[in-house]
Amino acid sequence: MTLRLLLRTGALLVSLAVSSAAVFAFMAVLPGDPARVALGVNASDAAVAAMRTQYGLDRPLLTQYVDWATHLVRFDLGTSYVSKAEIGPQVLDRFQVSLWLVVVSMLIAVIVAVPLGTLAAVRHRSALGVVVTAVSQVGVAIPAFLAGIALVTVFAVMLRWLPANGWTPPSADPAMFVKQLILPALSLGAVQGAVLTRYVRSAVLDVLREDYIRTARAKGLTPVRALVRHGLRNAAIPVVTVLGLQLATLLIGAVVIERVFVIPGLGSLLLDAVRTRDLIVVQDVVMLLVLAVLVVNYLVDLLYLAIDPRLRTGEVR
Amino acid sequence: MSRPSDSAGSGDPTDSVDTVGGPVLSVERLGVTSSRYSLVENVSLQIGAGERVGLIGESGSGKTLTALAILGLLPETLRASGSVRLRGADVDLVGASEHDLADIRGRLVSMVFQEPMTALNPTMRVGRQVAEVMLVHETVAGRQEADAAAVALLADVGLPEPAAVARAYPHQLSGGQRQRVVLAIALANNPALLICDEPTTALDVTVQALVLDLVTRGVTARDAALLFISHDLAVVATVCRRVLVMYGGVVVEAGPVEQILTAPRHRYTEGLVAASTIETTDAQGRLRTIRGSVPGHGRYPVGCVFANRCDAATSACEVEPPWVGESVDVGYACHHPVSSGGGVDA
Numbered sequence: 274m275t276l277r278l279l280l281r282t283g284a285l286l287v288s289l290a291v292s293s294a295a296v297f298a299f300m301a302v303l304p305g306d307p308a309r310v311a312l313g314v315n316a317s318d319a320a321v322a323a324m325r326t327q328y329g330l331d332r333p334l335l336t337q338y339v340d341w342a343t344h345l346v347r348f349d350l351g352t353s354y355v356s357k358a359e360i361g362p363q364v365l366d367r368f369q370v371s372l373w374l375v376v377v378s379m380l381i382a383v384i385v386a387v388p389l390g391t392l393a394a395v396r397h398r399s400a401l402g403v404v405v406t407a408v409s410q411v412g413v414a415i416p417a418f419l420a421g422i423a424l425v426t427v428f429a430v431m432l433r434w435l436p437a438n439g440w441t442p443p444s445a446d447p448a449m450f451v452k453q454l455i456l457p458a459l460s461l462g463a464v465q466g467a468v469l470t471r472y473v474r475s476a477v478l479d480v481l482r483e484d485y486i487r488t489a490r491a492k493g494l495t496p497v498r499a500l501v502r503h504g505l506r507n508a509a510i511p512v513v514t515v516l517g518l519q520l521a522t523l524l525i526g527a528v529v530i531e532r533v534f535v536i537p538g539l540g541s542l543l544l545d546a547v548r549t550r551d552l553i554v555v556q557d558v559v560m561l562l563v564l565a566v567l568v569v570n571y572l573v574d575l576l577y578l579a580i581d582p583r584l585r586t587g588e589v590r
Numbered sequence: 591m592s593r594p595s596d597s598a599g600s601g602d603p604t605d606s607v608d609t610v611g612g613p614v615l616s617v618e619r620l621g622v623t624s625s626r627y628s629l630v631e632n633v634s635l636q637i638g639a640g641e642r643v644g645l646i647g648e649s650g651s652g653k654t655l656t657a658l659a660i661l662g663l664l665p666e667t668l669r670a671s672g673s674v675r676l677r678g679a680d681v682d683l684v685g686a687s688e689h690d691l692a693d694i695r696g697r698l699v700s701m702v703f704q705e706p707m708t709a710l711n712p713t714m715r716v717g718r719q720v721a722e723v724m725l726v727h728e729t730v731a732g733r734q735e736a737d738a739a740a741v742a743l744l745a746d747v748g749l750p751e752p753a754a755v756a757r758a759y760p761h762q763l764s765g766g767q768r769q770r771v772v773l774a775i776a777l778a779n780n781p782a783l784l785i786c787d788e789p790t791t792a793l794d795v796t797v798q799a800l801v802l803d804l805v806t807r808g809v810t811a812r813d814a815a816l817l818f819i820s821h822d823l824a825v826v827a828t829v830c831r832r833v834l835v836m837y838g839g840v841v842v843e844a845g846p847v848e849q850i851l852t853a854p855r856h857r858y859t860e861g862l863v864a865a866s867t868i869e870t871t872d873a874q875g876r877l878r879t880i881r882g883s884v885p886g887h888g889r890y891p892v893g894c895v896f897a898n899r900c901d902a903a904t905s906a907c908e909v910e911p912p913w914v915g916e917s918v919d920v921g922y923a924c925h926h927p928v929s930s931g932g933g934v935d936a
Contacts, residue, residue, distance in 0.1 A: 398666070484708040490663055491703075492723040492775060493696030495688060502722075503711045582759040583712055 277578065277585075285571045292563045293345065297338045300556045306330075310550040311354040328354065328553075345560065355551040364542065364557060370440060371531070371538035374457055375523045381462030382469050382519070387512075389466075390473025395500065397478060406474065412467025417526055421460035421533045428456060438535040457534040461526060465519050472515045476508040483507070509580055517573035521566040612677065613638050614782045614815035615660070615699075620672035620684070622655045622664065622839075627887040629668070630655050630839045634918040637783065637815040639677075642806070644830035644847070645819045646862070650884045652839040653819045654704075657785050659684070660817075661701055662691040677782050697727045700776035702805070704788040706769035710760040716771050717756025720744065723778045743774040747804050766797035770804060777808045783815045784808070790825060802829055823866045827851060832919060835859050838885075838895030843922040844915070855914075855927040857903075858896045894925065902926040 308324040309316065325331045329340065344351060350360035389405050396402035429437035435456055441449040480486065481504065489499035528540030535541075539558060546554035578584050613636040622630035630652040637643045647653050659670040662683050674683035678698045681690050703709050710719055720743055721736035730736045737756070744752035747770040760768055769789060776784055786805055790798040806829055809816045820826050826833055827847050834844040835856065843856040854860045861880035864870065872878055882899040891897045897907040906925045915921015 484703060484705055485711040487663065488703065488709045488772070488775070489711070490692075491661060491695055491701045493692050493694070493726050494722075495692045498726075503714065506713045507711070581713060583761045 278575075281571065281574050285567060288567050289564065290342075292567065293342055293560060294338065296556060296560050296563060297341060300552060301334055301337075303552075305550075307354060307550075307552045310552065324354075341556075345557075350557045351553055353551050353554055355549050355554075360554055360557055364539070364554075364561060367537060367539045367542045368561060370536060371524070371527050371540065373443075373454065374461065374527050374531070374536065374538060375520065377454060377458040378461035378465060378523055378527075379516075379520055381458055382466035383516070385462070385466035386469035386473050390470040391477050391500070391505075393470065393474040394477035394481060395496075397474075405470070409467045409470040409474075412464060413471065415464055415467075417461050417464045418529045418533050420464055421457060421530055424456050424460050425533075438533075440534075440536045440538075453534075457530050457536060460533075461523060461530050465523060469512070469515060469519065473508070473512055476511045477504065479511075480504040480508045506580060510577065513573055513576050513580065517569055520569045524562055524565050524569075614641075614677045615817065616673075616675045617656075617660065618673040618675075620656065620659055620670065620674060622652070622659050623669050623671070624667060624887070628839065629887060630659065633672075633836075633841055635834055635841070635844070636919060637817060639782070639815055640810065640813045641832065642809065642816040642818060642830045644826035644833040645817060645836060646821065646823060646826055646833055647836035648821060648862075648884050650887075651836040653821075653836055654787055655839075656836070657701065657787050657817065657819055660785065661695060661699060662686060663695075663701075693727075696723045696775075696781075697729070697779045698781055699783040699785065700779070700781040701785040701787065702769070702772050702776050702789045705792050706765050706772055707792065709772050710768055712760055714759075715756065716758050716760060716763070717741065717744070720756070720771065720775050720778060723775050727779055729779050739778070740774075743778055744771065746777075747771070747774045747808070748800070749774075766793050766801065769793060769797075769801055773801070773804055773808060777812065780812045781814055783817065785817045785819070787819045788821070789818075791820070791822070798825070799828075805829065823851065823863065835862065838890045840895055840923070841918075842896065842924070844918065845920045845922075849920075853928075855922040856896075856924045857900045857926065857928065859922075860928050861899075894923075900926075 306321070306325075308321045308328070308330055312321055312324060322331075329337060332340075341351070348361060350364060352358065353360055353363075389409070393402045393405040393409070397406075425437050428435045436449075436453050437456075439453050441453055443450040477500070481500065483504075485503055485507075486499050489503045490496065494502065524539075527538060528543060530536075531538040531540040532544065539561070543555065543558045545551075546558065615635070615637040617633060617635045620630065620633040621628065633652075633656055635643065645653050645656065655664065655668070658664045660674050660683065662670075664670055670684045672684055676683060676694065676698055679690075679694050681687075681694075683691065683694065686694075710716070717737060717740045720740035721730075721733070724730045724736045724739055725733070730739055741752045741756050744755050749755045749767060749770055755763065755767070755771070760771070763771065769792075773789075784805070789805060790801050793801060802825065805816070805818070808814075816829070818826060818829050830847055832845070833847050833850050834841050835850065835858065836842065837858045843850065843854065843859045850859060851863055854863050858880070861878075864878040865880055868877060870878060880899055881901075885891075885898070891908075893908040894900070894903070894911050897903040900907070904926065909925075911923045911925045913921050913923050914927070
């Protein structure tokens with residue numbers, strides 16, 4: 274158990290080191306000198322050279338990487354080439370916004386998918402089960418931004434129940450925060466929920482065919498009780514895998530939805546940075562997204578250990 | 591494996607069926623059908639308290655379906671007909687509500703399945719899985735008492751360090767140990783009837799005898815009825831005193847173990863007994879077999895189900911043979927029975 278934990282943590286650290294090098298290398302091989310890009314085509318060679326010295330861009334790549342990486346570890350993301358502002362606080366602020374959106378969407382997805390998927394599995398021969406499966410199939414095919422536009426059209430434009438876009442921090446106005454969060458979270462959550470419903474359905478279907486469910490029934494548990502007491506925890510194992518992948522997809526997918534709903538999250542920061550050629554910000558944000566995905570995968574692995582005792586204790590006797 | 595010595599004579603075939611209160615299990619004209627085929631037909635049997643009855647047949651003969659139908663645990667695509675009465679239960683188990691069946695299962699009737707490796711929940715500690723069957727039926731006062739009773743049951747089925755086993759997860763136990771846990775669960779509420787479906791088939795030969803002994807001792811101690819399903823004649827002879835032979839979804843012969851093994855009347859039983867011995871061979875010196883293989887569902891011949899594999903079959907076998915015998919528990923259904931006292935080396 275402890276060994277497994279150490280190994281997994283070691284693997285996380287190695288992945289982080291490798292991916293940071295990959296992100297840095299990718300930005301380095303992109304055509305264009307960051308200093309010239311930042312100063313514009315009309316800047317003098319002297320000004321460009323001065324900026325290169327100022328930001329250390331004239332040093333060897335390896336030195337630049339080590340410098341960037343060691344500062345990253347201390348969460349010092351450097352200063353923007355464009356706005357000259359500290360990147361760290363800005364990124365942190367935007368990341369919080371995205372995190373709210375992603376976590377609430379994920380909660381919506383889980384709350385929708387677990388009961389619906391279970392119902393679709395238990396009633397897979399009845400009309401209800403078929404309907405749930407069919408609806409989730411349609412949901413899978415809809416891109417989140419389209420769902421977002423449809424939701425805005427109905428609930429903001431036609432019914433005027435909710436604001437069409439915008440963002441208010443929860444500390445400033447909690448009621449407004451919730452109102453503005455509902456539609457974007459729903460557009461992301463509904464689509465992810467549809468995907469998740471299908472995985473929950475197939476996981477529960479698999480579990481229902483297991484011998485230990487039959488044993489539970491033979492012990493005198495009703496079908497529902499047998500599923501709840503013996504099935505759901507076992508069905509959770511494949512579902513958690515998908516959940517981890519979805520959380521990663523959501524972090525990236527939020528970029529588009531933030532655009533649709535004018536939310537100042539990590540996605541809009543990334544797009545703005547790309548537009549203004551603020552390469553150091555792009556590099557930092559991409560690295561942060563990579564970090565988030567790796568950490569999610571790490572947490573999923575820890576969750577496996579909590580769910581499945583076969584992974585916790587040693588080999589089969 | 592040795593034959594039980596306590597049932598020497600075959601003179602009293604009805605044995606203990608007529609004990610006080612009638613039979614524990616009474617199955618009448620039980621049938622199982624899918625949407626297209628009839629899988630089990632017209633199975634009738636009775637088992638009294640303390641009686642151990644075997645159900646023999648090849649794979650696909652309908653043994654397991656019969657057991658599942660008795661428990662009301664058939665897959666949802668299959669339907670049962672006929673009647674299953676259990677002593678202590680007010681309802682006919684065929685057609686009973688899920689609520690009534692859940693109350694009966696695990697309390698009045700328990701089942702041990704073939705595959706111990708998958709029969710237990712891999713994410714729940716063994717002790718809790720044993721305790722659960724008592725908590726569900728409220729046969730103990732509470733969690734603590736159930737946990738203590740679970741450890742005692744695990745000790746009963748001969749598991750060393752039962753307290754440690756109770757804390758273990760199934761994957762930490764061997765197949766034989768897991769099957770003993772399943773047996774402990776089945777016996778926990780002192781059921782009137784225990785059904786074992788090939789309980790030792792998946793186990794090492796060395797563990798088989800041990801588990802069979804535990805099954806026999808478990809039911810004897812509780813004066814419970816036992817329905818023991820197996821394809822292995824030697825195993826059935828070790829455990830049971832009476833036996834029913836199934837083929838193609840019907841019971842083709844029934845009677846005391848000695849009589850079935852030494853003087854079978856039905857041609858299928860004759861073939862089965864001949865095939866299970868390595869002491870006699872055919873003219874070419876090969877072990878005896880039954881020619882052909884078990885037909886698929888819906889491909890059994892009309893009339894006698896065994897006719898297409900039977901050397902004695904004639905045109906008379908196109909008509910379903912009637913049951914010949916004094917009761918459902920002793921007799922056979924064959925137009926050309928092996929003459930009694932001859933045909934097979936005793």
